[in-house]
Amino acid sequence: MAHNWDDLRLFLAVARERTLSSAGKLVRLDPATLGRRVARLEKQLDAVLFVKSPQGYALTEAGEQLFRRAEAADRAMRLAMAEVVPPSDMLTGQIRIGAPDGAANFLLPQICAGLAADHPGLDIQIVALPRVFNLSRREADMAIAVSAPEAGRLVVQKLSAYRLHLAAAESYLAGHPPIRSTDDLKSHRIVGYIADMIFDRELDYLADLGLTRVPLASNSVSVQGQIIRQGGGVGIVHDFALPFLPGVRPVLAHDIHLERAFYLIRHADDRGNQRLSQFADLLSAAIRRELRRLEAKA
Template identity: 70%
Template sequence: MYTNWDDLRLFLAVAREETLSGAGKVLRLDPATVGRRMQRLEAALQATLFAKSPQGYSLTDAGAALLSRAETAERAMRSAIAELPDTTDRLTGQIRIGAPDGSANYLLPQVCAAISDDNPDLDIQIVALPRVFNLSRREADMAIAVSAPTAGRLVVQKITEYHLHLAASEAYLAAHPPIQSASDLKHHRLVGYIPDMIFDRELDYLGDLGITRVPLASNSVSVQINWIRQGGGVGVAHDFSIPAMPGVRRILIDQISLTRAFYLIRHTDDQRNPRLSRFAQALSTGLRAEVARLEGLA
């Protein structure tokens, strides 16, 4: 039986990323080193684990069989580490959070900075991507989402609700016809998501308002916010982002208001990991407080 866990860890990274370069980034190793280690593993097992093509590395039947066993070993390793006694009150090591870019830009920096102040030996990584994170592939230790997943071996915790309103810059409003009701929006340039790139139904803000044409569209909240701030048009903005945009104000507040929620998603295997649980608690508490603070300033 092959028992070199370090080689199995590299094998898992290649299987999940499907390229040596992707695995190298995850492992912080040179891709050539990862390739040599995979050749050594295949030689030790006397089996071809990957079919190599210009598109990347895909698992052979032997590789798929090893993947199942390697993931079992990974879960056992994580469980064993989680059960080690905690000898310090401070968090250490590295924790990676996946998040949609709205929360990643306007909430997580200050919340994680506060956690870092209390835990100076902890390395926190925020991965901001406009898509759902795959925790089973270990893309992150935990993720923030705007809807609760219903499939997979995941633990889901609602963190807090947040609010969104239409917003525009004072310069834009001064240069264009007044907006007194939702019907007036047809005379204005709208900012929003690219319709076919909305990765979560909860993000279809303009669709909820019956708006189908979006002249200025991006898959990034940050780009949308900058368009609004620069006077590009009218868009839906998180209330917690408004304090970061001088010269921008909410409009039609009493007529149009959206409520959404953030959820913290963790892999089931990490439930007994006290380190990740302590971080998750600090993260959730900090996010609730920061949303409340910023919405109070909007």
């Protein structure tokens, strides 16, 4: 039986987002209208596709079967559209990037502004969240991560290593005892992550220094940077963020220096999507250039 592709597109959005409100934002429909469209599809199919639970809309067995088929159709359509390459290699359409907030705040704004200027028909969305993105649910077209995932049908590309140092504001250092060794840190106020909200082991910087108490904490690295800038204490700062934090300088730079890496993650089904691949290449090169530029200024 043939069905309206638009109804299947709406079904996919609800299945991936699990709530009408979140799915409605993606497809630009209010939740009530979206709910009616899903109910209409269920009536057409004579099947219950969702069961409402405390966590949102859960797929039934019939819903799971339709989800697999609709996803296959969605992939086929994405690939077909990708084969139509715009003239002069100009990118168009919408691309959503998921990123940890350090990259989203200090790297992606200027990079994406440049890409948008070069490709006027391109709509770039940056989703900054302190967690791992689920590309299988199409939360984003691609994501930047601080560690390479080991599971899932994903394509993983290492972008670049980056450096981090302990840092503090000149105003804080002027009013507190000197820091000559790591032992001195025990008498200073520490700024860092909220321990139970660290979503990736690579972000657990302070544990390696034996610093277990964090009097000033946030799940956002940009908030941590602003706390440090305001003289709140001492914390780990990305070298590429230092140019955005005037008055903040590295502390114990020769004794404490960390290195991490950014990875670009894409869904394996998008491997043949020329448009996304072209954008990924441009984004990767721009991130490497911007990291070099900012770290040279740190």
